[in-house]
Amino acid sequence: MTTQELPSISSYGDYASSNYGAHALRVTIGSLTVYFSYKTPVAFQTPHGLVCSENVWSTTTGKHLNWIQPNKKNRIPNAEFEQRFKDVLAQVRVS
16 A cells, blocks of 8 residues: 555544544545535545535534535435445456
8 A cells, every 4th residue: 555545534524623523524535525514424425526415414413514515406305316336336346
């Protein structure tokens, strides 16, 4: 495994404190980036683009989604998001 293949974890959004930023994390492994609100995946990015769920959670997660995908019209129903995320994960091969 090269350095470029190592996962990276960072926060996204506009939290003044890193304590809160821990609730808005993105994890990048290779060409896949997964955005989490708390411990829930809410969006992912591949070379094919960003896929973002509609908000079916809380106001805080809604704020996180606004940071990830400001245009609500580009978000998809949560059931579709979950299926597309499962499909992407099925393609990931860990060796």
